[in-house]
Amino acid sequence: MSLEQVRDDIEKEARARADEIRADAEERADEIISAAEADAEEIKAARSEEVDAEIAQRREQALSSAKLEAKQQRLEARRDVLEEVYEEIEDALVDLDDEARERLTRNLIANAAEEFDDQDAVVVHGRADDEALLEALLEEYDGFSVGEPRDCLGGVIVESETSRVRVNNTFDSMLDSVWDEHLKEVSAHLFEQ
Numbered sequence: 741m742s743l744e745q746v747r748d749d750i751e752k753e754a755r756a757r758a759d760e761i762r763a764d765a766e767e768r769a770d771e772i773i774s775a776a777e778a779d780a781e782e783i784k785a786a787r788s789e790e791v792d793a794e795i796a797q798r799r800e801q802a803l804s805s806a807k808l809e810a811k812q813q814r815l816e817a818r819r820d821v822l823e824e825v826y827e828e829i830e831d832a833l834v835d836l837d838d839e840a841r842e843r844l845t846r847n848l849i850a851n852a853a854e855e856f857d858d859q860d861a862v863v864v865h866g867r868a869d870d871e872a873l874l875e876a877l878l879e880e881y882d883g884f885s886v887g888e889p890r891d892c893l894g895g896v897i898v899e900s901e902t903s904r905v906r907v908n909n910t911f912d913s914m915l916d917s918v919w920d921e922h923l924k925e926v927s928a929h930l931f932e933q
Contacts, residue, residue, distance in 0.1 A: 892910040
C-alpha cells in the first residue's frame with residue numbers, strides 16, 4: 741500500500757469523521773439557538789413593552805453566546821479530527837511494509853551520508869525493530885555503524901563521533917516538518933465547506 745493510498749484512505753476517513761462532527765456541532769448549535777429563542781419569546785410575552793429593549797439585548801446575547809459555543813465546538817472537533825489524522829499517519833508509518841521501509845530508510849541514510857566526510861566515524865540510530873535493516877544497509881558504507889535504538893517511527897538519526905554533525909532523518913521529524921508546513925492545506929482539504 742503506497743503512502744499516497746494510505747493518505748487518501750486517511751483523508752477519506754477524516755473527511756467522513758469531520759462531516760459527522762460538523763453535523764453534530766451544527767445540530768447542537770441549532771438546539772442551543774432554538775432554546776435561546778424560546779427563552780427570549782417567553783420573557784418577551786411575560787413582560788410589558790417597557791422591557792422590550794432589555795429582552796432584545798438578552799436575546800442577542802444568548803444568540804451570540806450560542807454561536808460562540810457552537811464555533812468553539814466546531815474548532816474543538818476540527819482539532820480532534822486533525823489529531824486523529826496525525827495519529828493515523830504515524831500508525832501508517834509504523835506499519836509500512838518491509839519493501840517500502842527499506843527503500844525509504846536507504847534513501848534517508850544516503851541523504852544523511854552526504855553531510856559527512858569519508859574519514860568520519862558515523863553512528864546511525866533508528867528504531868529497535870529496524871536494527872537488522874540498518875545493519876544490512878550500512879554494509880554499503882565504510883565507517884558507518886549501528887548505534888543505540890531511538891524511540892521513533894522509523895528513519896534514522898546519523899551522528900559523527902568526531903565532527904559533531906547530527907542529521908535527524910526520522911519519519912517523526914519529517915512528518916512534523918511536513919505537517920507544520922501544510923497544516924492549513926490539510927485543514928482546508930478536510931473541512932471544505
